[in-house]
Amino acid sequence: MKINSxxxxxxxxxxxxxxxxxxLLPITAGIIIFSLxxxxxxxxxxxxxxxxxxELFPELTPTVLSQTFFSNANNILSIIxxxxxxxxxxxxxxxxxxTLLKTAPVRDSSLIIIKTIVRFLLVIIPYIFSTLFAFFxxxxxxxxxxxxxxxxxxGFFILSxxxxxxxxxxxxxxxxxxxxxxxxxxLVVFSLTLVSSLLNQEEAARYNFLQIPVNVFSxxxxxxxxxxxxxxxxxxxxxxxxxxxxxxxxxxxxTKK
Amino acid sequence: xxxxxxxxxxMIGVKVENLKKKFNSFFALKxxxxxxxxxxxxxxxxxxxxxxxTLFKCITGLLTPTEGKVILNNTAVNRKLLFQxxxxxxxxxxxxxxxxxxxxxFLHILAGLHxxxxxxxxxxxxxxxxxxxxxxxxxKIVRYLSTGQKRLLLIAGILLHDPDILILDExxxxxxxVVRSHVSNLMKELSKEKIVLYSSHILTDIWKLSDExxxxxxxxxxxxxxxxxxxxxxxxxxxxxxxxxxxxxFSFLKKxxxxxxxxxxxxxxxxxxxxxxVIDEFNEILSKIMEKHSILSFGYYEPDLDQLFIKMVSSNEx
Ligand SMILES: Nc1ncnc2c1ncn2[C@@H]1O[C@H](COP(=O)(O)OP(=O)(O)OP(=O)(O)O)[C@@H](O)[C@H]1O
Ligand SMILES: [Mg+2]
Numbered sequence: 001m002k003i004n005s006x007x008x009x010x011x012x013x014x015x016x017x018x019x020x021x022x023x024l025l026p027i028t029a030g031i032i033i034f035s036l037x038x039x040x041x042x043x044x045x046x047x048x049x050x051x052x053x054x055e056l057f058p059e060l061t062p063t064v065l066s067q068t069f070f071s072n073a074n075n076i077l078s079i080i081x082x083x084x085x086x087x088x089x090x091x092x093x094x095x096x097x098x099t100l101l102k103t104a105p106v107r108d109s110s111l112i113i114i115k116t117i118v119r120f121l122l123v124i125i126p127y128i129f130s131t132l133f134a135f136f137x138x139x140x141x142x143x144x145x146x147x148x149x150x151x152x153x154x155g156f157f158i159l160s161x162x163x164x165x166x167x168x169x170x171x172x173x174x175x176x177x178x179x180x181x182x183x184x185x186x187l188v189v190f191s192l193t194l195v196s197s198l199l200n201q202e203e204a205a206r207y208n209f210l211q212i213p214v215n216v217f218s219x220x221x222x223x224x225x226x227x228x229x230x231x232x233x234x235x236x237x238x239x240x241x242x243x244x245x246x247x248x249x250x251x252x253x254x255t256k257k
Numbered sequence: 258x259x260x261x262x263x264x265x266x267x268m269i270g271v272k273v274e275n276l277k278k279k280f281n282s283f284f285a286l287k288x289x290x291x292x293x294x295x296x297x298x299x300x301x302x303x304x305x306x307x308x309x310x311t312l313f314k315c316i317t318g319l320l321t322p323t324e325g326k327v328i329l330n331n332t333a334v335n336r337k338l339l340f341q342x343x344x345x346x347x348x349x350x351x352x353x354x355x356x357x358x359x360x361x362x363f364l365h366i367l368a369g370l371h372x373x374x375x376x377x378x379x380x381x382x383x384x385x386x387x388x389x390x391x392x393x394x395x396x397k398i399v400r401y402l403s404t405g406q407k408r409l410l411l412i413a414g415i416l417l418h419d420p421d422i423l424i425l426d427e428x429x430x431x432x433x434x435v436v437r438s439h440v441s442n443l444m445k446e447l448s449k450e451k452i453v454l455y456s457s458h459i460l461t462d463i464w465k466l467s468d469e470x471x472x473x474x475x476x477x478x479x480x481x482x483x484x485x486x487x488x489x490x491x492x493x494x495x496x497x498x499x500x501x502x503x504x505x506x507f508s509f510l511k512k513x514x515x516x517x518x519x520x521x522x523x524x525x526x527x528x529x530x531x532x533x534x535v536i537d538e539f540n541e542i543l544s545k546i547m548e549k550h551s552i553l554s555f556g557y558y559e560p561d562l563d564q565l566f567i568k569m570v571s572s573n574e575x
Contacts, residue, residue, distance in 0.1 A: 003339050004372045011369025019357060096353030100414075102319055103347050104370040105339035249336075252321045255314075255349075 003105045009114060012106060016118040027084070028126035031077070035134040038072040039065055039141065062145035065138045067217040070153050073127075074214055077157075078164050079189045081123045085168025086181035088115045089248070094177050098255045108249040112169060112241060120165045124158050131157075149216050152226070157213040159233050164189070166240035173247045176257050209233050269330055269421040270294040271316060271452060276325035278311050278476075285311045287476040288325070293469075298448040300467035300484075301456040304570050308476040309456040310350055313426050316454075317347045330421060343371055346415030350426040354399045360410055361395035364417065371418035381417055389413040389443060405436040412443065423447060425455040429462055441466055460562040464488075474570050491565055494535045495558040497525040498543070502550040513542060527558055 042065060046054050058064050092098040101111065131154045138145055168185060175181035196210040205215055209229045212221075221229075248254065271293045278286040285308045293299055301309050314320040316327050318334045318341070327334040329344050355363055364386070368378045386395070391409050393402070402410065408428060415423065425444070429437050441462060444453050448468070457463050463470060464484045472480035472487070480487055495518075500506055503526055510519050510528055515538055518529045532538040543555060560568075 003343065004374055005339075007369055007374050008372050011366050014369070015355065015358075015366045018362065019355075022357065095356070096349075096351050097355060099319065099347070099349050099352050100355075100367070101370070103317060103342055103345075104367075105342045105372055106370060107339065253314075253319070255319055 005105070005107065005110070008104070008106055009110045012101075012110065012114050013118065016115060017121075020118050020122040023084070023122060024125060027080075027122070028129050031080075031126045031130040032133050034072075034076065035069060035130045036137065038069055039134060039137055042068055043141070060142055062138050062142045063217050065142050066134075066145045066150055066153065067214055069134045069138070070157060070213040070217070073157060074160075074211070075193060077123075077127065077161070078193065078210075079186065081161055081164040082168040082171070082185040082189050083182055084123060085119045085165050086172045086175070086185050087178050088119060088169050089172040090175045090178050090181040091172075093255065093257050096255075096257075102254055109245045112173075112244045112248060116165055116169055116241060119168065120162055123161050123165060127158065127161065128154075153213040153216050156216070156226075156229070159230060160210060160213070163210075163233050163237050163240070166237045166244070167192075170240045170244045170247075173244045207232065268294070269296065269452060270328070271422055271454065272328040273312075273316065274325050274328070276312070276315055276327065277323045278308075278315055278320060279323040284323075285476050286315070286322075289473075289476075289478050290325075291471060291478060291481065293452055293454070296448055296450050296452055297468040298444060298466050299452065299454045300463040300470045301454065301473060302458070302460065302463055302470065302566065303456075303473035307473040309473055310426055311476075312473065313347065313349070313424050313454075313456070317345060317424060318342075319347075319349075343418045344420055345422040345424055346418070346420040347424045348411050348415055348426060348428050350430075352411065354407060354410070356398075356400040358399055359396050360391070360393070360399060360402065363399055363410065364395075364413060367414045368417040373417065382413075385413045385416045389416070390439065404431050405433065408432060408436070408440065412440070416447075420451070422452045422454065425453070427456055427458065429455075429457050429459055437462070460566055464562055472569055480569065487569075488559060488565065491569055492558060492560060493529060494531075495527055495529045495560075496539050497522075497527050497554075497556060497558045498546065498552060499525045499554040500546075500550050500552045506546055506550060509546065510542070516542075524553075525558075 042060055046052075046057050089098070092101065135145070135150065167188060171181050171185050171188065175184055192210065196208055199205070199208050200211050200215070205211065205219075206221065206225055207229060208215070209232045212229055215221075271291070273289055273291045276286055276289040277284060289308075289312060301312070303309050311320065315322045316329070316334070318327075318336045321336075329341060332338065332341060334341065355366070358366065361382070364382045365378055368382060369375075373381055389409050389412050391406075391413060393406055397406075399407070399410065408431075412428070423444075429440060432440060437459075444455065445466060447453055467484055470480070470482065470484050470487055471478060480490075482490070498506060503521070503524070507519060507521070507526055510516055510526065515530055515532045516528045517531050518527075520527050530538050530542075543552075546552065
């Protein structure tokens with residue numbers, strides 16, 4: 001009896017996608033509101049803290065606004081992404097649906113990879129919409145930002161979202177409930193953001209791949225540096241995926257809560 | 258009909274060899290061996306915590322045994338063997354469903370997850386839905402189905418890939434008598450071609466339905482036989498007589514040497530016969546009594562099943 005694994009994987013994808021699709025609209029709306037908020041906040045700041053002399057606030061050029069958008073996205077979206085992903089396995093355990101997958105001829109590697117792909121889509125689709133929104137808002141408010149750099153920043157940010165998705169999935173494989181995986185992910189992402197902002201100086205900043213979307217607005221990167229950073233993110237993502245697969249397939253009691 | 262083109266006459270069977278499962282320092286299964294090699298309905302009973310669920314999870318590879326092995330249709334259970342997952346269909350006692358899907362989508366996705374390609378899926382889902390007797394609209398969202406409706410959906414779900422072995426953990430619990438008897442009939446029907454291994458706390462079902470019964474207690478298989486033989490073994494030649502002259506019969510029986518343990522149960526006198534030929538002995542006793550007294554009823558005593566269960570389990574406690 002040969003198992004048609006393409007059909008199995010496709011069905012798993014459909015199952016995951018049907019579930020993710022329901023969250024797409026609220027997440028997109030939420031992230032767009034978030035972008036609007038971050039950008040308008042820059043304009044509101046001088047009025048909110050009137051004690052600080054207005055010279056201390058930066059001039060709101062398109063570059064400054066773009067940088068603000070990406071830096072906020074970096075801090076907030078990273079954690080949202082991880083939290084959106086931690087239900088991938090832990091949620092199935094908690095709802096007792098994992099047995100349905102574990103008693104079906106689904107390969108552990110396909111399970112992890114398909115869940116990663118679907119979560120990645122779930123995160124980047126709202127993100128792309130909100131970036132477009134931010135882009136036009138910045139044009140409207142301050143003028144046209146440097147398009148190649150803006151594209152580079154968003155492209156790189158999308159790539160780093162892949163890394164965050166993989167982090168979320170890994171956390172999801174070894175936690176038993178959504179609550180504990182949520183707690184672990186907040187901890188992990190905060191420490192990551194902390195470390196990457198501490199490392200964001202001089203030479204280290206050039207390879208500080210979690211801060212690239214912000215840093216491209218401050219100084220320019222050579223092509224080689226960009227490629228190295230891209231590779232770093234991809235390699236880390238793949239390592240995390242492999243680790244998740246190893247954890248899932250070596251578990252003695254995969255359906256345990 | 259058969260969507261996965263199984264080979265005909267393939268041997269079907271469940272074989273468990275000296276299976277042990279340890280959780281931390283506690284043995285939930287202490288060396289179980291059993292062998293089933295023909296279609297039929299096999300009941301597994303045992304008190305709460307006996308290890309029934311643990312046994313089922315070891316058989317389906319959801320738990321890795323500490324020792325021993327399980328063989329399904331000639332191949333040792335190994336989680337990495339994907340084709341093995343299509344040999345069995347398992348309904349765990351506390352399984353969750355994809356709550357947000359419609360019943361139809363749920364079945365289609367489950368069929369796909371077991372490797373049924375799109376072209377076969379629609380036909381197969383319809384076949385299974387008809388067989389199981391799902392009457393509600395396929396557009397209903399799983400979340401809003403009742404317990405009984407969910408159970409039928411699950412049964413349909415595990416039949417899609419036409420497994421040889423069905424393992425149902427407490428699948429009769431929580432159902433009203435009508436649905437329960439419907440599900441029992443389905444199980445009976447399925448057991449003509451498949452091995453149906455199920456656990457239940459509803460003893461009347463187990464005794465009525467099963468071709469063979471396994472009794473598990475404290476992680477040990479304490480009994481394995483046909484329901485009738487088990488009842489015989491436990492009751493060990495207990496007969497009853499019911500009469501209006503119970504007191505006199507009671508004192509008469511007390512004098513018969515081959516009779517042990519005489520007791521009243523309601524209007525009946527129960528007594529155990531210890532003899533080479535129990536039937537003859539019983540007839541002899543009966544005819545002696547009938548010379549003087551009129552008897553309302555008599556016969557082989559089949560105890561209340563719950564009592565039997567308690568007896569069986571407690572006699573193995575020590
Ligand atoms: N994952 C686990 N970790 C630790 N102990 C466990 C685990 N699973 C089961 N046990 C223990 O193993 C024993 C057998 O449990 P099991 O669930 O197999 O019983 P059961 O016969 O199915 O009972 P019930 O009729 O209540 O469903 C119990 O004492 C239980 O506490
Ligand atoms: Mg159980």
